[in-house]
Amino acid sequence: MLENMNDQKKELESKNVDHLGIIAGIIDEAGIVEKINEIFSIDTREKVNTGVVVKAIILNGLGFVSRPLYLFSQFFEDKAVEHLLGVEIKASDLNDDKIGRVMDKLSKYGLTELFLIIALEVVKKYGIETKYSHLDSTSLHLHGEYKNCPVALEKELEMSRENPIIITHGYSRDHRPDLKQCILDLIVSSDGDIPLFFRGASGNESDKAIFAHILVEYSKQIDFESIMVADALSPKNERNLHTSSTRDDNTDQQKQGSAHFLRVRPRDSALYSESNLQLMSNMKWISRVPLSIKKAKNFIKAFTSEELKASEIKGYSYQEEQVSYGGIEQRWLLVESSERKEADLKKLNQKIQEELLKTSKQVARLEQEEFEQQSLAELKIKELAAKLKYHEISDLEIIETLNKGKKAVYRVRGKLIENQELITQQQNSCGRFILATNILDTTKLEPREILRIYKEQQSTERGFRFIKDPLFFADSLFVKNPERVETMMMLMSLCLFVYNLGQRQLRMSLKHQKAKVKNQLNQPTESPTLRWIFQCFQGIHLLIIQGFKQILNLTESRYYILQFLPTTCQKYYLLS
Secondary structure (H helix, E strand, O other): OHHHHHHHHHHHHEEEOOOOOHHHHHHHHHOOOHHHHHHHHOOOOOOHHHHHHHHHHHHHHOOOOOOOOOHHHHOOEEOHHHHHOOOOHHHHHHHHHHHHHHHHEEEEEEEEHHHHHHHHHHHHHOOOOEEEEEEOOOOOEEEEOOOOHHHHHHHOEEEEOOOOOOOOOOOOOOOOOOOEEEEEEEEEOOOOOOOEEEEEEEEEOOOOOHHHHHHHHHHHOOOOOOOEEEEEOOOHHHHHHOOOOOOOOOHHHHHOOOEEEEEEEOOOOOOHHHHHHOOOEEEEEEEOOOOOHHHHHHHHHHOOOHHHHHHOOOEEEEEEEEEEOOOOEEEEEEEEHHHHHHHHHHHHHHHHHHHHHHHHHHHHHHHOOEEOOOHHHHHHHHHHHHHOEEEEEEEEEEEEOOOOOOEEEEEEEEEEEEEHHHHHHHHHHHOOOEEEEEEOOOOOOOOOHHHHHHHHOHHHHHHHHHOOOOOOOOOOOOOOOOOHHHHHHHHHHHHHHHHHHHHHHHHHHHHOOOOOOOOOOEEEEEOHHHHHHHEEEOOOEEEEEOOOEEEEEEOHHHHHHHHHOOOHHHHOOOOO
């Protein structure tokens, strides 16, 4: 009986395919496996080559099963491994040792260089528009101990890729200062949010010039002209001061020339500094100006709202001047957002009322206090007045009187009034920020274009949210040495690369064919997320009967979706 069951099992086999066929097809069409094997060469003694292992890692990473790397082989136990990866490849072949050796091989080659080679190849193949790009960074937290190099060497290794990153404590965007971390830097295109450039960094990296160095390095390695667009805000302020942008104007942007733009959103507020502007002197750039600069403080309050020009972008107005800062001639664009101004005014009024309530009590207590000397009363008033931001003390009197013991004492009298001049200045500055560019010719870069470019800043944020999703396989890294941690970050970025590439191709195909698919709300859309498409493909199996393959549960709606995906995806569902 048992022997018959084993024979039947050999003749009949069912394995999961689900959405992994879509992922495998995207990888195949992009030529990632071939490019990696071209770089590392295929060892005929290996059952599974380097390119296929990387493909397997991407399949695992986009499997959305919340399994870390050390459960890698278990992920493939119920999957159609041979169908997805190649004949005679089994789940047991994708063990920890094999994955570790490949990761070490990738690390030794150079992760930034490898990622860029793959990315630029795909950019050329698919004609991905690189006119606008975005640079940002995020922190990834780690558990456990890591053997790092001595602290004294940290500064020397900041930009060197010959040595591993340093796993250590630093500013945590995840609000986990108790955990060590590493930093992930990405540059992505606005055309489909395709990652173009990867860099792993030490967890405590905070050198003010790091981002400028990245821009310089990136500009050397790309073969197209770039205008570097840089933000100068700290992370805690970014979400408070920006509004979301839509992507509907991409077509218009592409018609306006062949220059390329690089958006930067650094972790600190020091990108716009004299030293960094000098470092970027050979580049064309746009940057937000920190309001900590005295010249910027004066400029932000130099105009009333009535003196600003209405922008073609709804809800914005501006005023422009040419200034010199850091020895660099540049244009400063003072921008006011009506939506942001309304919110800022509300916060300002709240602060004024809070100070009034708090200070009124202090003044009342002060009036009840007796001072033995007039100078002590004057000192107390001076101390209180120095703490006031929105108010001042008027009608001030110091009165000499007798206390109950008939001894001469001094009392204070005064009124608390608003500092109207300062409040008006604060109100005038609400909802405002300054953008700067060293492109002085307005015909080459109009004010509205500066603002529009600056507003388009969501690309890397979306990518980081994707990578940090709890369903992603590396939400918290478990790899135990810095080299493999950095390699893991690169592979995570490669997963994002494949995901966004597939999503871009699907949306372009739908748009080209003027077709739509149903979204989560059962409404037609031409811009579905690839994650939703993945969910639609859960429950698809590969049935093998005596060597013959058949796909189960390929419904009419799933077949319809596959029409808009590359033929390399369709073949995994036996359609081509």
